Amino acid sequence: MHVAIPLYPRFTALDAVGPYTVLAFAPGHQVTFVAETPGPVVDDRGTLSLTATATYADLPTPDVILVPGGPGTLQAMSDPTLLNWLRQADPHTRWTTSVCSGSYILATAGLLTGRKATTHWAVLDGLHNLGATPVANRVVIDGKYVTAAGVSAGIDMALTLLAEATDIPTAETVQLAIEYDPEPPFQAGSPASASPEIRERALSLIV
Amino acid sequence: MHVAIPLYPRFTALDAVGPYTVLAFAPGHQVTFVAETPGPVVDDRGTLSLTATATYADLPTPDVILVPGGPGTLQAMSDPTLLNWLRQADPHTRWTTSVCSGSYILATAGLLTGRKATTHWAVLDGLHNLGATPVANRVVIDGKYVTAAGVSAGIDMALTLLAEATDIPTAETVQLAIEYDPEPPFQAGSPASASPEIRERALSLIV
Numbered sequence: 001m002h003v004a005i006p007l008y009p010r011f012t013a014l015d016a017v018g019p020y021t022v023l024a025f026a027p028g029h030q031v032t033f034v035a036e037t038p039g040p041v042v043d044d045r046g047t048l049s050l051t052a053t054a055t056y057a058d059l060p061t062p063d064v065i066l067v068p069g070g071p072g073t074l075q076a077m078s079d080p081t082l083l084n085w086l087r088q089a090d091p092h093t094r095w096t097t098s099v100c101s102g103s104y105i106l107a108t109a110g111l112l113t114g115r116k117a118t119t120h121w122a123v124l125d126g127l128h129n130l131g132a133t134p135v136a137n138r139v140v141i142d143g144k145y146v147t148a149a150g151v152s153a154g155i156d157m158a159l160t161l162l163a164e165a166t167d168i169p170t171a172e173t174v175q176l177a178i179e180y181d182p183e184p185p186f187q188a189g190s191p192a193s194a195s196p197e198i199r200e201r202a203l204s205l206i207v
Numbered sequence: 208m209h210v211a212i213p214l215y216p217r218f219t220a221l222d223a224v225g226p227y228t229v230l231a232f233a234p235g236h237q238v239t240f241v242a243e244t245p246g247p248v249v250d251d252r253g254t255l256s257l258t259a260t261a262t263y264a265d266l267p268t269p270d271v272i273l274v275p276g277g278p279g280t281l282q283a284m285s286d287p288t289l290l291n292w293l294r295q296a297d298p299h300t301r302w303t304t305s306v307c308s309g310s311y312i313l314a315t316a317g318l319l320t321g322r323k324a325t326t327h328w329a330v331l332d333g334l335h336n337l338g339a340t341p342v343a344n345r346v347v348i349d350g351k352y353v354t355a356a357g358v359s360a361g362i363d364m365a366l367t368l369l370a371e372a373t374d375i376p377t378a379e380t381v382q383l384a385i386e387y388d389p390e391p392p393f394q395a396g397s398p399a400s401a402s403p404e405i406r407e408r409a410l411s412l413i414v
Contacts, residue, residue, distance in 0.1 A: 012228070014227075014385065017220050017225075024252040031252070031254055040258050047237070048231075048240065048257060051257075150385060152389065156391060156392060159391065159393065160392045171393060172401060172402075172405045173395075176396060177358075178359050179358055181345070182362070183363050184387055185346075186366065186382055188379035189389070191383070193388065197376070198376060199383065201380040202383040205381070
């Protein structure tokens with residue numbers, strides 16, 4: 001199972017590295033970070049670079065595509081190289097997936113038209129404008145199109161995908177290997193559990 | 208608040224990127240990835256490189272040190288440059304912290320002697336041999352020494368630290384910005400919740 005994660009300027013690092021870690025720990029899985037040109041790609045904070053080791057052209061038919069989100073999504077939605085790669089690779093994938101605002105990129109490529117999908121809570125409604133049907137779940141599965149909510153939701157999505165690709169015990173093995181037994185010290189991780197004041201502050205942080 | 212995350216060959220990417228994302232999202236926080244020489248450092252899967260942008264010498268007195276774990280820990284425990292940097296920087300930190308087997312590196316530098324600490328469940332008991340007192344909690348705080356359990360536990364630790372460094376609403380704001388409202392699809396994230404068979408498989412995966 002070969003997973004391709006495209007990197008574009010100002011992606012959010014955890015969107016990519018959360019599911020990467022889950023999938024790369026699984027036996028028989030390979031993850032490749034791809035970009036228009038190989039080399040370091042700088043994230044949304046401007047301080048961390050992840051290295052793409054292959055071009056889009058190098059990997060025309062991955063088994064899984066996983067598109068991260070981030071403030072750079074808007075520019076990536078206008079990147080013909082990325083969009084063309086998505087359109088040409090998608091018919092061959094077993095799963096085409098995204099984390100956070102990465103679903104906006106899939107939708108822009110026309111891959112979520114008429115499909116249920118999710119994204120970061122702050123921009124969920126806007127998926128309508130790109131032809132998808134927004135669903136406020138942490139992981140949304142519509143056929144082979146699997147989308148996750150904001151940033152950290154990619155970890156949950158990857159465990160779900162891994163169980164489908166292999167079996168539940170294998171996914172549980174990886175979950176235990178990465179000790180994914182979350183204990184958030186606060187209960188403000190969703191717009192439903194956070195106060196209106198925290199919601200407003202979070203919005204100003206991510207825009 | 209300046210946070211330094213040392214990178215060494217075969218670190219586990221999520222150990223570093225989980226807490227990085229939490230802390231780098233927080234206003235007034237800066238995170239720098241450091242290494243003996245600047246440039247890409249390859250992780251434990253051999254497929255992902257994160258770029259260190261500064262040397263240890265460039266950053267002698269960070270406010271926070273956060274040491275990731277991974278299969279490369281054993282070699283890092285013999286790296287005099289890393290150990291000397293830790294020993295010389297530690298007296299100046301507000302917090303000296305680790306994720307996963309990163310606590311073995313802190314302990315080797317002599318920084319956890321007589322202190323309570325945690326690490327990945329698979330190697331918890333061994334912390335005794337380095338003079339620390341192992342505690343099977345997700346995040347263990349002993350004065351300014353804060354250690355997290357395996358891999359994904361760094362996210363919980365970083366939110367705890369952020370609340371201490373600022374206030375709870377700021378930590379909640381970041382939690383909501385990264386939509387950290389975990390919904391693990393399975394309940395196998397700790398050795399207590401996983402079956403003996405899954406524990407055995409996970410051990411073979413990480414060794």
